[in-house]
Amino acid sequence: MSMPLYILAAGSLKRAFIPLCQQFSASTGIPVKIDFGPAGLLRERIEAGERCDLFASANTLHPQTLLNSGRAQAAETFAFNRLNLTARKTAQTENADWLALLANPALRLGTSTPGCDPSGDYTWQLFTRLEARYPALTLKARAQMLVGGRESLSVPVGEIASAWLIRQNLTDLFIGYAHYAQALENTDDLRILAIPDEFQTRCEYQLALINANAEPLARFIVGPDGQTFLRQAGFLTLDGE
Structure with missing residues:
Protein backbone atom coordinates (compact mmCIF):
# COMPACT_ATOMS: atom_id res chain seq x y z
CA MET A 1 0.00 0.00 0.00
CA SER A 2 1.16 3.54 -0.76
CA MET A 3 2.23 5.78 2.08
CA PRO A 4 -0.56 8.19 3.04
CA LEU A 5 -0.46 11.86 2.17
CA TYR A 6 -0.86 14.19 5.14
CA ILE A 7 -3.01 17.22 4.41
CA LEU A 8 -3.70 20.25 6.60
CA ALA A 9 -6.73 22.16 5.29
CA ALA A 10 -8.82 25.17 6.25
CA GLY A 11 -11.95 24.14 8.11
CA SER A 12 -14.20 25.77 5.52
CA LEU A 13 -13.01 23.17 2.99
CA LYS A 14 -14.35 20.17 4.89
CA ARG A 15 -17.53 19.68 2.84
CA ALA A 16 -15.52 19.72 -0.39
CA PHE A 17 -12.28 18.02 0.63
CA ILE A 18 -13.65 14.93 2.37
CA PRO A 19 -15.39 13.59 -0.76
CA LEU A 20 -12.67 15.03 -3.01
CA CYS A 21 -9.91 13.14 -1.21
CA GLN A 22 -12.01 9.98 -1.05
CA GLN A 23 -12.36 10.10 -4.84
CA PHE A 24 -8.64 10.79 -5.27
CA SER A 25 -7.76 7.78 -3.10
CA ALA A 26 -10.24 5.55 -4.92
CA SER A 27 -8.74 6.58 -8.28
CA THR A 28 -5.06 6.39 -7.35
CA GLY A 29 -4.82 3.98 -4.42
CA ILE A 30 -3.02 6.70 -2.43
CA PRO A 31 -4.54 7.14 1.06
CA VAL A 32 -5.04 10.66 2.38
CA LYS A 33 -5.19 11.79 5.99
CA ILE A 34 -6.70 15.27 6.51
CA ASP A 35 -6.77 17.52 9.55
CA PHE A 36 -8.94 20.64 9.36
CA GLY A 37 -8.58 23.87 11.32
CA PRO A 38 -8.04 27.64 11.14
CA ALA A 39 -5.46 28.19 8.42
CA GLY A 40 -3.29 30.55 10.45
CA LEU A 41 -2.93 28.00 13.23
CA LEU A 42 -2.27 25.23 10.70
CA ARG A 43 0.56 27.27 9.20
CA GLU A 44 2.08 27.60 12.67
CA ARG A 45 1.98 23.82 13.04
CA ILE A 46 3.84 23.41 9.75
CA GLU A 47 6.42 25.98 10.84
CA ALA A 48 6.86 24.05 14.09
CA GLY A 49 7.77 20.94 12.11
CA GLU A 50 4.55 18.93 11.99
CA ARG A 51 4.29 16.42 9.15
CA CYS A 52 2.39 17.92 6.21
CA ASP A 53 2.60 17.15 2.51
CA LEU A 54 0.01 19.64 1.22
CA PHE A 55 -1.50 22.68 2.91
CA ALA A 56 -4.83 24.10 1.70
CA SER A 57 -5.36 27.61 3.02
CA ALA A 58 -8.36 29.94 2.86
CA ASN A 59 -6.05 32.79 1.89
CA THR A 60 -2.84 33.49 -0.04
CA LEU A 61 -0.83 34.93 2.88
CA HIS A 62 -0.10 31.66 4.65
CA PRO A 63 0.98 29.65 1.57
CA GLN A 64 3.10 32.57 0.37
CA THR A 65 4.72 32.85 3.79
CA LEU A 66 5.66 29.16 3.67
CA LEU A 67 6.92 29.57 0.10
CA ASN A 68 9.04 32.60 0.98
CA SER A 69 10.58 30.84 3.97
CA GLY A 70 11.48 27.79 1.89
CA ARG A 71 9.07 25.47 3.69
CA ALA A 72 6.87 25.11 0.58
CA GLN A 73 7.99 24.17 -2.92
CA ALA A 74 5.12 25.88 -4.75
CA ALA A 75 1.83 27.70 -4.16
CA GLU A 76 -1.20 28.05 -6.41
CA THR A 77 -4.77 29.29 -6.22
CA PHE A 78 -7.49 26.63 -6.41
CA ALA A 79 -10.80 28.28 -5.39
CA PHE A 80 -12.54 31.48 -4.31
CA ASN A 81 -15.23 32.41 -1.81
CA ARG A 82 -17.28 35.38 -0.61
CA LEU A 83 -18.72 36.55 2.69
CA ASN A 84 -22.34 36.67 3.75
CA LEU A 85 -24.43 37.38 6.83
CA THR A 86 -26.44 34.79 8.73
CA ALA A 87 -29.10 36.13 11.11
CA ARG A 88 -31.51 34.63 13.57
CA LYS A 89 -35.01 34.91 12.07
CA THR A 90 -37.29 36.79 14.47
CA ALA A 91 -39.99 39.41 14.20
CA GLN A 92 -37.24 41.98 14.81
CA THR A 93 -34.96 40.73 12.03
CA GLU A 94 -37.33 39.24 9.47
CA ASN A 95 -37.76 42.32 7.28
CA ALA A 96 -34.47 44.14 7.89
CA ASP A 97 -31.82 44.21 5.18
CA TRP A 98 -28.21 43.18 5.80
CA LEU A 99 -27.02 46.70 6.61
CA ALA A 100 -29.88 47.43 9.00
CA LEU A 101 -29.10 44.19 10.84
CA LEU A 102 -25.41 45.09 11.18
CA ALA A 103 -26.34 48.59 12.32
CA ASN A 104 -28.65 47.38 15.09
CA PRO A 105 -26.68 47.56 18.37
CA ALA A 106 -29.23 45.32 20.10
CA LEU A 107 -28.13 42.39 17.93
CA ARG A 108 -24.99 40.52 18.97
CA LEU A 109 -22.46 40.21 16.13
CA GLY A 110 -20.20 37.16 15.90
CA THR A 111 -17.14 36.59 13.72
CA SER A 112 -14.15 34.32 13.42
CA THR A 113 -10.75 35.38 14.77
CA PRO A 114 -8.46 37.64 12.69
CA GLY A 115 -4.85 36.49 12.55
CA CYS A 116 -5.67 32.88 13.36
CA ASP A 117 -8.38 32.37 10.75
CA PRO A 118 -8.62 34.02 7.30
CA SER A 119 -12.41 34.27 7.73
CA GLY A 120 -11.73 36.74 10.53
CA ASP A 121 -9.22 38.64 8.39
CA TYR A 122 -11.69 38.92 5.50
CA THR A 123 -14.42 40.05 7.90
CA TRP A 124 -12.21 42.80 9.32
CA GLN A 125 -11.50 43.99 5.77
CA LEU A 126 -15.26 44.14 5.22
CA PHE A 127 -15.71 46.08 8.47
CA THR A 128 -13.01 48.56 7.41
CA ARG A 129 -14.88 49.32 4.19
CA LEU A 130 -18.24 49.58 5.93
CA GLU A 131 -16.96 51.82 8.72
CA ALA A 132 -15.32 54.10 6.16
CA ARG A 133 -18.72 54.59 4.52
CA TYR A 134 -20.79 54.46 7.72
CA PRO A 135 -18.63 55.58 10.68
CA ALA A 136 -21.46 55.10 13.19
CA LEU A 137 -21.44 51.33 12.68
CA THR A 138 -18.36 50.64 14.93
CA LEU A 139 -18.48 46.99 13.88
CA LYS A 140 -14.98 46.08 15.03
CA ALA A 141 -15.74 47.31 18.53
CA ARG A 142 -19.01 45.36 18.68
CA ALA A 143 -17.89 42.10 17.13
CA GLN A 144 -17.33 39.03 19.29
CA MET A 145 -14.64 36.68 17.99
CA LEU A 146 -16.33 33.38 18.77
CA VAL A 147 -14.51 30.77 16.66
CA GLY A 148 -11.22 30.24 14.82
CA GLY A 149 -8.90 31.27 17.64
CA ARG A 150 -6.51 29.47 19.96
CA GLU A 151 -8.99 29.41 22.85
CA SER A 152 -12.22 29.52 20.85
CA LEU A 153 -15.25 27.33 21.19
CA SER A 154 -15.11 24.06 19.27
CA VAL A 155 -17.96 23.74 16.79
CA PRO A 156 -19.32 20.17 16.91
CA VAL A 157 -18.50 17.88 13.99
CA GLY A 158 -21.02 18.25 11.19
CA GLU A 159 -22.25 21.66 12.33
CA ILE A 160 -21.86 24.94 10.45
CA ALA A 161 -20.43 27.58 12.79
CA SER A 162 -22.89 30.36 11.97
CA ALA A 163 -25.97 28.19 12.46
CA TRP A 164 -24.64 26.44 15.55
CA LEU A 165 -23.61 29.67 17.29
CA ILE A 166 -26.98 31.29 16.64
CA ARG A 167 -28.93 28.22 17.72
CA GLN A 168 -26.86 27.99 20.90
CA ASN A 169 -27.87 31.61 21.61
CA LEU A 170 -24.25 32.75 21.55
CA THR A 171 -24.91 35.41 18.91
CA ASP A 172 -27.69 36.86 16.77
CA LEU A 173 -25.64 37.57 13.64
CA PHE A 174 -22.57 35.94 12.12
CA ILE A 175 -20.34 36.99 9.23
CA GLY A 176 -18.92 33.95 7.48
CA TYR A 177 -18.29 32.27 4.16
CA ALA A 178 -21.01 32.39 1.52
CA HIS A 179 -20.48 28.80 0.32
CA TYR A 180 -22.40 27.58 3.38
CA ALA A 181 -25.56 29.29 2.12
CA GLN A 182 -26.66 26.32 0.04
CA ALA A 183 -26.60 24.06 3.11
CA LEU A 184 -28.65 26.56 5.14
CA GLU A 185 -31.07 27.91 2.54
CA ASN A 186 -34.03 25.76 3.62
CA THR A 187 -33.80 26.46 7.36
CA ASP A 188 -36.81 28.07 9.00
CA ASP A 189 -34.97 29.75 11.89
CA LEU A 190 -32.22 31.56 9.96
CA ARG A 191 -31.91 34.25 7.31
CA ILE A 192 -28.99 34.11 4.87
CA LEU A 193 -28.23 37.55 3.42
CA ALA A 194 -25.86 38.39 0.58
CA ILE A 195 -23.42 41.28 0.93
CA PRO A 196 -23.31 43.62 -2.09
CA ASP A 197 -20.32 43.46 -4.43
CA GLU A 198 -19.14 46.97 -3.55
CA PHE A 199 -18.33 45.82 -0.01
CA GLN A 200 -17.30 42.25 -0.76
CA THR A 201 -13.96 40.72 0.05
CA ARG A 202 -12.36 38.40 -2.51
CA CYS A 203 -11.56 35.26 -0.54
CA GLU A 204 -8.79 33.48 -2.44
CA TYR A 205 -7.80 29.93 -1.48
CA GLN A 206 -4.29 28.62 -2.18
CA LEU A 207 -2.44 25.33 -1.96
CA ALA A 208 1.10 25.15 -0.60
CA LEU A 209 3.00 22.10 -1.83
CA ILE A 210 5.21 21.07 1.09
CA ASN A 211 6.35 17.70 -0.26
CA ALA A 212 6.61 16.75 -3.92
CA ASN A 213 4.85 13.45 -3.26
CA ALA A 214 1.58 15.44 -2.92
CA GLU A 215 1.85 16.81 -6.46
CA PRO A 216 -0.73 14.31 -7.84
CA LEU A 217 -3.30 15.45 -5.26
CA ALA A 218 -2.59 19.11 -5.99
CA ARG A 219 -3.15 18.45 -9.69
CA PHE A 220 -6.39 16.62 -8.88
CA ILE A 221 -7.66 19.58 -6.82
CA VAL A 222 -7.06 22.13 -9.59
CA GLY A 223 -8.23 19.72 -12.28
CA PRO A 224 -11.78 19.11 -13.50
CA ASP A 225 -12.73 16.51 -10.88
CA GLY A 226 -11.44 18.49 -7.92
CA GLN A 227 -13.05 21.68 -9.17
CA THR A 228 -16.38 19.85 -9.49
CA PHE A 229 -16.27 18.84 -5.81
CA LEU A 230 -15.48 22.44 -4.83
CA ARG A 231 -18.28 23.81 -7.01
CA LEU A 236 -16.30 29.68 -6.79
CA THR A 237 -13.89 27.75 -8.98
CA LEU A 238 -11.02 28.56 -11.31
CA ASP A 239 -13.26 28.72 -14.36
CA GLY A 240 -15.25 31.55 -12.78
CA GLU A 241 -18.37 29.49 -12.01
Whole structure:
Protein backbone atom coordinates (compact mmCIF):
# COMPACT_ATOMS: atom_id res chain seq x y z
CA MET A 1 0.00 0.00 0.00
CA SER A 2 1.16 3.54 -0.76
CA MET A 3 2.23 5.78 2.08
CA PRO A 4 -0.56 8.19 3.04
CA LEU A 5 -0.46 11.86 2.17
CA TYR A 6 -0.86 14.19 5.14
CA ILE A 7 -3.01 17.22 4.41
CA LEU A 8 -3.70 20.25 6.60
CA ALA A 9 -6.73 22.16 5.29
CA ALA A 10 -8.82 25.17 6.25
CA GLY A 11 -11.95 24.14 8.11
CA SER A 12 -14.20 25.77 5.52
CA LEU A 13 -13.01 23.17 2.99
CA LYS A 14 -14.35 20.17 4.89
CA ARG A 15 -17.53 19.68 2.84
CA ALA A 16 -15.52 19.72 -0.39
CA PHE A 17 -12.28 18.02 0.63
CA ILE A 18 -13.65 14.93 2.37
CA PRO A 19 -15.39 13.59 -0.76
CA LEU A 20 -12.67 15.03 -3.01
CA CYS A 21 -9.91 13.14 -1.21
CA GLN A 22 -12.01 9.98 -1.05
CA GLN A 23 -12.36 10.10 -4.84
CA PHE A 24 -8.64 10.79 -5.27
CA SER A 25 -7.76 7.78 -3.10
CA ALA A 26 -10.24 5.55 -4.92
CA SER A 27 -8.74 6.58 -8.28
CA THR A 28 -5.06 6.39 -7.35
CA GLY A 29 -4.82 3.98 -4.42
CA ILE A 30 -3.02 6.70 -2.43
CA PRO A 31 -4.54 7.14 1.06
CA VAL A 32 -5.04 10.66 2.38
CA LYS A 33 -5.19 11.79 5.99
CA ILE A 34 -6.70 15.27 6.51
CA ASP A 35 -6.77 17.52 9.55
CA PHE A 36 -8.94 20.64 9.36
CA GLY A 37 -8.58 23.87 11.32
CA PRO A 38 -8.04 27.64 11.14
CA ALA A 39 -5.46 28.19 8.42
CA GLY A 40 -3.29 30.55 10.45
CA LEU A 41 -2.93 28.00 13.23
CA LEU A 42 -2.27 25.23 10.70
CA ARG A 43 0.56 27.27 9.20
CA GLU A 44 2.08 27.60 12.67
CA ARG A 45 1.98 23.82 13.04
CA ILE A 46 3.84 23.41 9.75
CA GLU A 47 6.42 25.98 10.84
CA ALA A 48 6.86 24.05 14.09
CA GLY A 49 7.77 20.94 12.11
CA GLU A 50 4.55 18.93 11.99
CA ARG A 51 4.29 16.42 9.15
CA CYS A 52 2.39 17.92 6.21
CA ASP A 53 2.60 17.15 2.51
CA LEU A 54 0.01 19.64 1.22
CA PHE A 55 -1.50 22.68 2.91
CA ALA A 56 -4.83 24.10 1.70
CA SER A 57 -5.36 27.61 3.02
CA ALA A 58 -8.36 29.94 2.86
CA ASN A 59 -6.05 32.79 1.89
CA THR A 60 -2.84 33.49 -0.04
CA LEU A 61 -0.83 34.93 2.88
CA HIS A 62 -0.10 31.66 4.65
CA PRO A 63 0.98 29.65 1.57
CA GLN A 64 3.10 32.57 0.37
CA THR A 65 4.72 32.85 3.79
CA LEU A 66 5.66 29.16 3.67
CA LEU A 67 6.92 29.57 0.10
CA ASN A 68 9.04 32.60 0.98
CA SER A 69 10.58 30.84 3.97
CA GLY A 70 11.48 27.79 1.89
CA ARG A 71 9.07 25.47 3.69
CA ALA A 72 6.87 25.11 0.58
CA GLN A 73 7.99 24.17 -2.92
CA ALA A 74 5.12 25.88 -4.75
CA ALA A 75 1.83 27.70 -4.16
CA GLU A 76 -1.20 28.05 -6.41
CA THR A 77 -4.77 29.29 -6.22
CA PHE A 78 -7.49 26.63 -6.41
CA ALA A 79 -10.80 28.28 -5.39
CA PHE A 80 -12.54 31.48 -4.31
CA ASN A 81 -15.23 32.41 -1.81
CA ARG A 82 -17.28 35.38 -0.61
CA LEU A 83 -18.72 36.55 2.69
CA ASN A 84 -22.34 36.67 3.75
CA LEU A 85 -24.43 37.38 6.83
CA THR A 86 -26.44 34.79 8.73
CA ALA A 87 -29.10 36.13 11.11
CA ARG A 88 -31.51 34.63 13.57
CA LYS A 89 -35.01 34.91 12.07
CA THR A 90 -37.29 36.79 14.47
CA ALA A 91 -39.99 39.41 14.20
CA GLN A 92 -37.24 41.98 14.81
CA THR A 93 -34.96 40.73 12.03
CA GLU A 94 -37.33 39.24 9.47
CA ASN A 95 -37.76 42.32 7.28
CA ALA A 96 -34.47 44.14 7.89
CA ASP A 97 -31.82 44.21 5.18
CA TRP A 98 -28.21 43.18 5.80
CA LEU A 99 -27.02 46.70 6.61
CA ALA A 100 -29.88 47.43 9.00
CA LEU A 101 -29.10 44.19 10.84
CA LEU A 102 -25.41 45.09 11.18
CA ALA A 103 -26.34 48.59 12.32
CA ASN A 104 -28.65 47.38 15.09
CA PRO A 105 -26.68 47.56 18.37
CA ALA A 106 -29.23 45.32 20.10
CA LEU A 107 -28.13 42.39 17.93
CA ARG A 108 -24.99 40.52 18.97
CA LEU A 109 -22.46 40.21 16.13
CA GLY A 110 -20.20 37.16 15.90
CA THR A 111 -17.14 36.59 13.72
CA SER A 112 -14.15 34.32 13.42
CA THR A 113 -10.75 35.38 14.77
CA PRO A 114 -8.46 37.64 12.69
CA GLY A 115 -4.85 36.49 12.55
CA CYS A 116 -5.67 32.88 13.36
CA ASP A 117 -8.38 32.37 10.75
CA PRO A 118 -8.62 34.02 7.30
CA SER A 119 -12.41 34.27 7.73
CA GLY A 120 -11.73 36.74 10.53
CA ASP A 121 -9.22 38.64 8.39
CA TYR A 122 -11.69 38.92 5.50
CA THR A 123 -14.42 40.05 7.90
CA TRP A 124 -12.21 42.80 9.32
CA GLN A 125 -11.50 43.99 5.77
CA LEU A 126 -15.26 44.14 5.22
CA PHE A 127 -15.71 46.08 8.47
CA THR A 128 -13.01 48.56 7.41
CA ARG A 129 -14.88 49.32 4.19
CA LEU A 130 -18.24 49.58 5.93
CA GLU A 131 -16.96 51.82 8.72
CA ALA A 132 -15.32 54.10 6.16
CA ARG A 133 -18.72 54.59 4.52
CA TYR A 134 -20.79 54.46 7.72
CA PRO A 135 -18.63 55.58 10.68
CA ALA A 136 -21.46 55.10 13.19
CA LEU A 137 -21.44 51.33 12.68
CA THR A 138 -18.36 50.64 14.93
CA LEU A 139 -18.48 46.99 13.88
CA LYS A 140 -14.98 46.08 15.03
CA ALA A 141 -15.74 47.31 18.53
CA ARG A 142 -19.01 45.36 18.68
CA ALA A 143 -17.89 42.10 17.13
CA GLN A 144 -17.33 39.03 19.29
CA MET A 145 -14.64 36.68 17.99
CA LEU A 146 -16.33 33.38 18.77
CA VAL A 147 -14.51 30.77 16.66
CA GLY A 148 -11.22 30.24 14.82
CA GLY A 149 -8.90 31.27 17.64
CA ARG A 150 -6.51 29.47 19.96
CA GLU A 151 -8.99 29.41 22.85
CA SER A 152 -12.22 29.52 20.85
CA LEU A 153 -15.25 27.33 21.19
CA SER A 154 -15.11 24.06 19.27
CA VAL A 155 -17.96 23.74 16.79
CA PRO A 156 -19.32 20.17 16.91
CA VAL A 157 -18.50 17.88 13.99
CA GLY A 158 -21.02 18.25 11.19
CA GLU A 159 -22.25 21.66 12.33
CA ILE A 160 -21.86 24.94 10.45
CA ALA A 161 -20.43 27.58 12.79
CA SER A 162 -22.89 30.36 11.97
CA ALA A 163 -25.97 28.19 12.46
CA TRP A 164 -24.64 26.44 15.55
CA LEU A 165 -23.61 29.67 17.29
CA ILE A 166 -26.98 31.29 16.64
CA ARG A 167 -28.93 28.22 17.72
CA GLN A 168 -26.86 27.99 20.90
CA ASN A 169 -27.87 31.61 21.61
CA LEU A 170 -24.25 32.75 21.55
CA THR A 171 -24.91 35.41 18.91
CA ASP A 172 -27.69 36.86 16.77
CA LEU A 173 -25.64 37.57 13.64
CA PHE A 174 -22.57 35.94 12.12
CA ILE A 175 -20.34 36.99 9.23
CA GLY A 176 -18.92 33.95 7.48
CA TYR A 177 -18.29 32.27 4.16
CA ALA A 178 -21.01 32.39 1.52
CA HIS A 179 -20.48 28.80 0.32
CA TYR A 180 -22.40 27.58 3.38
CA ALA A 181 -25.56 29.29 2.12
CA GLN A 182 -26.66 26.32 0.04
CA ALA A 183 -26.60 24.06 3.11
CA LEU A 184 -28.65 26.56 5.14
CA GLU A 185 -31.07 27.91 2.54
CA ASN A 186 -34.03 25.76 3.62
CA THR A 187 -33.80 26.46 7.36
CA ASP A 188 -36.81 28.07 9.00
CA ASP A 189 -34.97 29.75 11.89
CA LEU A 190 -32.22 31.56 9.96
CA ARG A 191 -31.91 34.25 7.31
CA ILE A 192 -28.99 34.11 4.87
CA LEU A 193 -28.23 37.55 3.42
CA ALA A 194 -25.86 38.39 0.58
CA ILE A 195 -23.42 41.28 0.93
CA PRO A 196 -23.31 43.62 -2.09
CA ASP A 197 -20.32 43.46 -4.43
CA GLU A 198 -19.14 46.97 -3.55
CA PHE A 199 -18.33 45.82 -0.01
CA GLN A 200 -17.30 42.25 -0.76
CA THR A 201 -13.96 40.72 0.05
CA ARG A 202 -12.36 38.40 -2.51
CA CYS A 203 -11.56 35.26 -0.54
CA GLU A 204 -8.79 33.48 -2.44
CA TYR A 205 -7.80 29.93 -1.48
CA GLN A 206 -4.29 28.62 -2.18
CA LEU A 207 -2.44 25.33 -1.96
CA ALA A 208 1.10 25.15 -0.60
CA LEU A 209 3.00 22.10 -1.83
CA ILE A 210 5.21 21.07 1.09
CA ASN A 211 6.35 17.70 -0.26
CA ALA A 212 6.61 16.75 -3.92
CA ASN A 213 4.85 13.45 -3.26
CA ALA A 214 1.58 15.44 -2.92
CA GLU A 215 1.85 16.81 -6.46
CA PRO A 216 -0.73 14.31 -7.84
CA LEU A 217 -3.30 15.45 -5.26
CA ALA A 218 -2.59 19.11 -5.99
CA ARG A 219 -3.15 18.45 -9.69
CA PHE A 220 -6.39 16.62 -8.88
CA ILE A 221 -7.66 19.58 -6.82
CA VAL A 222 -7.06 22.13 -9.59
CA GLY A 223 -8.23 19.72 -12.28
CA PRO A 224 -11.78 19.11 -13.50
CA ASP A 225 -12.73 16.51 -10.88
CA GLY A 226 -11.44 18.49 -7.92
CA GLN A 227 -13.05 21.68 -9.17
CA THR A 228 -16.38 19.85 -9.49
CA PHE A 229 -16.27 18.84 -5.81
CA LEU A 230 -15.48 22.44 -4.83
CA ARG A 231 -18.28 23.81 -7.01
CA GLN A 232 -20.76 21.34 -5.55
CA ALA A 233 -19.81 22.53 -2.07
CA GLY A 234 -20.59 26.12 -3.03
CA PHE A 235 -17.14 27.48 -3.82
CA LEU A 236 -16.30 29.68 -6.79
CA THR A 237 -13.89 27.75 -8.98
CA LEU A 238 -11.02 28.56 -11.31
CA ASP A 239 -13.26 28.72 -14.36
CA GLY A 240 -15.25 31.55 -12.78
CA GLU A 241 -18.37 29.49 -12.01
